[in-house]
Amino acid sequence: MAVTAQRKLDARALRADFPIFEQKIHGKPLSYLDSANSSQKPRQVIDAMSEFYETSYANVHRAVHVLGERATAGLEGARDKVAAFLNARESREIIFVRNATEGLNLVAYSWGLNNLGPGDAVVVTELEHHSVFVPFQYIARRQGAEFVMLPLDENDEVDYSSLDEIARTHNVKIVAANLVSNSLGTIADIAPLVRWAHEQGAIFVCDAAQAAPHLRVDVQALDVDFLAVSGHKMCAPSGIGVLWGRAALLEKMEPFLLGGHMISSVRYEKTTWGELPHKFEAGTSPIVEAYGLGAAVDYLEVAGLDLIEAHEHELAAYALTRLAEVPGITLYGPPADRRAGVVSFNLDDIHPHDVAQLLDQEGVAIRAGHHCCQPLMNHLGVPATNRASFYLYTIPEEIDQLVDGLAAVRKVFA
């Protein structure tokens, strides 16, 4: 591996691990500034998965043959790695799901259906991704509970000033919020909100999809009750994500998906549920994807989460400085030291779709749209933004390419 422990991340060396950069796009070097949408994959992860398919693949947990044993060891080894990565107390608290969205739905349904009712309230913030906003809005409405949104203030920060009022007037059962905003890159200080939730006797559900790839996520230090992660944003394949939950809560919950593997016994009269984590993993797991997630966790640990975070702050600062030089630009979000590697912006009144498509011609890949955050877009008063996002393989030249591309876009729309 080209990575060694050092004080500063060597993004250029890491970049060589990612085969995707070995090509040109429209004859230009690839400037991949869409990692918050999904990250690229290092050779180490791709190779680990290929090798697993070539040497160790079979179904897990039920085969008695040697391949079944190897595959099970591969899957459960990945679970142990993820448990250590998130500092979970036990590996059985790690539930493999497709992505953070599925993990959040699992909590909304499995916990919500049995614990929410009329007179209760679910609290989210205006900065949430639809993966938090929609399932909790739905489950609240479905259970006759109230759905309360903490608004953003004029600086686009979550306004906590209504918490006392909410506490007085509502029986809060669930508080759900992100740790890092996928749209603005804001790194939230959720500690006060977690404390407040627990004072209300509520559970706190943390969306860490945008946090886990970029900074150290410690479920015990955060003191949250559930936390969801998507593998594809952190160098792992698509189709694998993690829901972490406190064992005591998970044990008391009904299953989310039902079927094979998640049972203890099935009789005509009654079916009983399996133990954790199997109760929540119906059907054949994404075995190789989970194994790939384990390899990705290894990769990130070697690179160093603290170094990745520092690298992204540096890139965010560089991008904010360079983009501020672009005439007609509007930048959204907090200062660089409080944001992960995400910069959202608009260019004059040119629709982000047009900006992104023209940038693509320059080899620059960014996201354009509402970023699954329509409540935030409404707050900002725009239909959409452009979003450039960075990761451990991002180099400043890619940001330069973006800035040059924006000048070309302005020329077309001049």
Add this chain to the structure above:
Amino acid sequence: VNEFEQMYREVILDHYKNPRGHGVLDDADAEADGQNPLCGDEVSIYVAFGDDGETIDEVKFSGRGCAISQAATSMLTEMVAGRTATEVATLDKEELLEEIGIPLTPVRLKCALLGLTTLKVALHKAKGTPLPDGLAGFDELELT
């Protein structure tokens, strides 16, 4: 010719910057709102029929969106004036795409066809003409 300009050739930028038929018809005979949930583009279409109640006299549109969606809708207002509701309900999308005249990826195709789809929905609501097949791939379209 530089690739940028090929993609957003003059006619598109011209329609985007000077949209034809932009505005609202207060007492429209047919209207509908369309949205592209992928990118948040929005178009509202207003139709006024002529004295025969069948021939389209005027189409106006309002909304916000990318250059492709707004320019395509602008072109559409010119294209359909003078045609009957039945003719427009079965208007082949290729006719509009030819007018746009640039290659479109599947994502941008939805932008380009937002106005046409919304217009067909408006005609459907007012005249019972057929809805476009699969609503041109929209995940949801406000039929209110």
